[in-house]
Amino acid sequence: MTGTGGGGGNSTGTGRRLLKARGGRxxxxxxGGGGAAAAAMPARRGRPRRASAPGRSSATTTPRGxxxxxxxxxFAASFVRAGMVPPADTGLAAVEAAEGAAVxxxxxxQALTFTGKCRLRCLYGAVRVLGFAIGPHQPGLPVFSPPTxxxxxxxxxxxxxxxxxxxxxxxxAARAAMRAHRVRRREWGxxxxxxxGTGWAPFRVWCGPGRAGPAAISRVVRSGAGPPPPFRVWCGxxxxxxxxxxxxxxVPPLTEARVKVMARFSPxxxxxxxxxxDTPVTRFLLSLPxxxxxxxxxxxxxxxxxTEDAVLASVGIVKCSPDNGLLxxxxxxxALEELIQACCAEDEGVPVIMVCGPKSIGKSTFxxxxxxxxxxxxxxxxxxxxxxxxxxxxxxxxxxxxxxTEPFLGPPFTHQQTPRKMVYYGQxxxxxxxxxxxxxxxxVFNSYKKEVPLVINTMGWVKGEGLLLxxxxxxxxxxxxxxxxxxxxxxxxxxxxxxxxxxxxxxxxKGKQQGKSKQTNLSAAESWKSSExxxxxxxxxxxxxxxxxxxxxxxxxxxxxxxxxxxxxMSILGYLxxxxxxxxxxxxxxxxxxxxxxxxxxxxxxxxxxxxxxTNIMYAVNASWVGLxxxxxxxxxxxxxxxxxxxxxxxxxxxxxxxxGVEMEKKLYHVLTPVPPENLRQVNCLLLGxxxxxxxxxxxxxxxxxxxxxxxxxxxxxxxxxxKLKQKKHFKKREYSYQCDYT
Numbered sequence: 001m002t003g004t005g006g007g008g009g010n011s012t013g014t015g016r017r018l019l020k021a022r023g024g025r026x027x028x029x030x031x032g033g034g035g036a037a038a039a040a041m042p043a044r045r046g047r048p049r050r051a052s053a054p055g056r057s058s059a060t061t062t063p064r065g066x067x068x069x070x071x072x073x074x075f076a077a078s079f080v081r082a083g084m085v086p087p088a089d090t091g092l093a094a095v096e097a098a099e100g101a102a103v104x105x106x107x108x109x110q111a112l113t114f115t116g117k118c119r120l121r122c123l124y125g126a127v128r129v130l131g132f133a134i135g136p137h138q139p140g141l142p143v144f145s146p147p148t149x150x151x152x153x154x155x156x157x158x159x160x161x162x163x164x165x166x167x168x169x170x171x172x173a174a175r176a177a178m179r180a181h182r183v184r185r186r187e188w189g190x191x192x193x194x195x196x197g198t199g200w201a202p203f204r205v206w207c208g209p210g211r212a213g214p215a216a217i218s219r220v221v222r223s224g225a226g227p228p229p230p231f232r233v234w235c236g237x238x239x240x241x242x243x244x245x246x247x248x249x250x251v252p253p254l255t256e257a258r259v260k261v262m263a264r265f266s267p268x269x270x271x272x273x274x275x276x277x278d279t280p281v282t283r284f285l286l287s288l289p290x291x292x293x294x295x296x297x298x299x300x301x302x303x304x305x306x307t308e309d310a311v312l313a314s315v316g317i318v319k320c321s322p323d324n325g326l327l328x329x330x331x332x333x334x335a336l337e338e339l340i341q342a343c344c345a346e347d348e349g350v351p352v353i354m355v356c357g358p359k360s361i362g363k364s365t366f367x368x369x370x371x372x373x374x375x376x377x378x379x380x381x382x383x384x385x386x387x388x389x390x391x392x393x394x395x396x397x398x399x400x401x402x403x404x405t406e407p408f409l410g411p412p413f414t415h416q417q418t419p420r421k422m423v424y425y426g427q428x429x430x431x432x433x434x435x436x437x438x439x440x441x442x443x444v445f446n447s448y449k450k451e452v453p454l455v456i457n458t459m460g461w462v463k464g465e466g467l468l469l470x471x472x473x474x475x476x477x478x479x480x481x482x483x484x485x486x487x488x489x490x491x492x493x494x495x496x497x498x499x500x501x502x503x504x505x506x507x508x509x510k511g512k513q514q515g516k517s518k519q520t521n522l523s524a525a526e527s528w529k530s531s532e533x534x535x536x537x538x539x540x541x542x543x544x545x546x547x548x549x550x551x552x553x554x555x556x557x558x559x560x561x562x563x564x565x566x567x568x569x570m571s572i573l574g575y576l577x578x579x580x581x582x583x584x585x586x587x588x589x590x591x592x593x594x595x596x597x598x599x600x601x602x603x604x605x606x607x608x609x610x611x612x613x614x615t616n617i618m619y620a621v622n623a624s625w626v627g628l629x630x631x632x633x634x635x636x637x638x639x640x641x642x643x644x645x646x647x648x649x650x651x652x653x654x655x656x657x658x659x660x661g662v663e664m665e666k667k668l669y670h671v672l673t674p675v676p677p678e679n680l681r682q683v684n685c686l687l688l689g690x691x692x693x694x695x696x697x698x699x700x701x702x703x704x705x706x707x708x709x710x711x712x713x714x715x716x717x718x719x720x721x722x723x724k725l726k727q728k729k730h731f732k733k734r735e736y737s738y739q740c741d742y743t
Contacts (some may be wrong), residue, residue, distance in 0.1 A: 148567070281413070388427065596671045
């Protein structure tokens with residue numbers, strides 16, 4: 001593609017020990033540091049050491065790092081407590097360290113459940129977010145917790161200091177870490193207005209309700225030289241609070257605040273720096289009126305607004321109830337424990353984990369939690385997305401294989417990236433063409449090298465032919481572990497035991513003593529089997545793990561926080577947000593970018609989901625979302641007209657774009673895409689599917705005046721290839737109304 005333009009079930013002691021967060025990828029450490037973190041070990045390369053066999057007595061195992069078995073059990077108990085037992089709210093020591101930055105001091109196992117977005121850096125100790133352990137030797141990580149999804153929780157990991165550690169040295173290390181990250185002790189100096197004189201950052205301290213002595217210091221921004229400005233002190237947070245003030249020179253408030261925070265310090269705590277987060281993607285999403293309050297939660301009443309809330313609000317997050325966070329049921333904990341043990345054990349193969357269950361059961365959240373936990377132990381994890389309606393790393397309509405090396409601490413629209421292998425299926429459901437879906441899954445799965453564990457996400461279609469298709473998937477992909485998520489009464493589907501899969505008919509594959517369930521020609525599934533030898537008639541060899549989620553609305557269709565179509569639109573918008581310049585504070589509307597010019601005869605064209613007459617195909621392509629693909633065949637055209645494919649190819653997809661216009665006279669497509677030019681040179685096919693550009697892109701961007709192109713209320717729906725946009729009855733007035741309650 002060439003062109004011009006500037007587009008730019010085991011709960012033994014052995015299993016619990018494996019929950020320890022060890023060294024991370026490369027030379028980085030997974031948590032710990034500062035002399036007080038017990039949740040991390042020095043980083044090392046290669047695969048982890050062999051784990052103890054489940055049947056082996058843990059009494060004969062030497063604890064790593066000199067830790068006792070009781071310490072390991074305490075850590076495992078904290079893991080369970082992180083989701084199963086809501087943490088008690090004992091108050092947080094929160095410090096506003098600078099404009100848009102705050103420091104939190106968390107006691108062991110203390111947690112903060114929040115909504116909003118921020119950049120998180122652990123200064124001392126270790127913390128955990130969505131299963132991922134973070135220590136002082138790691139860079140700041142972006143954290144996104146919009147009310148549209150399960151709220152994230154920041155929890156201090158239980159830390160055990162070395163026996164010979166001096167508490168005074170540990171306090172000094174924590175103080176040095178705070179001093180190095182904006183919480184500084186500033187001396188008086190001289191300066192001139194507008195010069196480089198000593199400036200004071202805004203500062204506020206909150207030490208929780210019911211504590212004697214100064215509990216909070218609040219002050220305004222003041223630059224230049226001179227004595228400290230006035231400040232006020234609050235003692236307590238409830239009725240009958242006391243006030244004191246200072247109007248003259250005295251102890252600098254920054255120094256005083258650090259003293260107050262360190263008064264609550266203990267070597268087992270964690271110190272965290274939270275900073276205001278602003279990324280090109282979030283700027284773009286927030287610039288669209290329907291999404292302008294995307295990261296805002298319901299406002300608290302003024303009477304319940306505390307000083308702690310003000311500190312957190314200065315960063316961009318709001319404290320919420322632990323009930324809004326991830327609720328880890330006992331069955332989920334046991335399944336996670338066994339999966340971690342299997343992935344960290346050195347044996348002849350690596351686990352292939354398939355996660356299945358009905359819609360709205362929590363498969364995506366479970367996958368994020370599992371992968372983040374695995375990244376505490378392994379340098380990378382492979383993730384295969386087979387749910388074309390709710391994709392994790394790509395816009396909707398794709399089957400992809402991604403290599404995950406960094407934790408994903410947010411919903412899909414915050415971490416859109418280019419997978420290692422991707423095929424554009426072009427629809428959010430495969431009901432109309434299941435055979436091509438099997439072809440696509442096979443094509444993507446063949447890229448898996450079986451060097452690291454693989455997590456496979458499946459669709460929520462588990463009724464009727466959907467269950468038959470899932471049976472085919474289990475037979476074809478041969479997982480070592482199947483995680484089945486469902487409510488306790490198993491309303492959605494029968495337990496997928498190996499015996500059930502062995503006997504049950506599939507959509508294209510045979511069960512024992514059954515013939516084909518669907519009369520077609522040689523299917524993709526059968527051809528795959530025949531190419532690999534005789535079909536295996538033995539019982540599948542995998543471990544079935546049951547998970548019964550206990551969060552509200554689990555498995556109830558239509559009761560999700562936000563409708564699935566809105567989540568798909570947000571993924572597309574998150575992808576388009578990569579068009580924004582990284583270092584520009586303002587947002588550029590999409591119509592201000594220069595598109596690429598692509599000659600008709602340089603790329604082939606195919607409409608995936610329906611038949612369109614050749615005379616109308618340019619009308620269908622104009623102002624459409626297209627997959628930028630690469631087919632192995634050379635494009636040959638005798639003239640400069642468009643090249644139309646008669647069949648939908650199964651080929652690599654390198655990215656996506658918007659056809660902004662079709663210039664018939666010059667025979668050019670105008671394509672807007674964030675795909676880099678070096679990858680665009682490989683594109684020779686445009687695939688148009690049933691994925692539409694979000695409405696807000698067409699009607700809600702700034703700078704549009706007059707009549708909006710491509711938007712009309714009068715349209716002839718009898719034209720071949722046309723159709724109405726479906727609208728859910730229960731979401732007519734809610735679909736793009738983010739000002740309403742998400743719950």
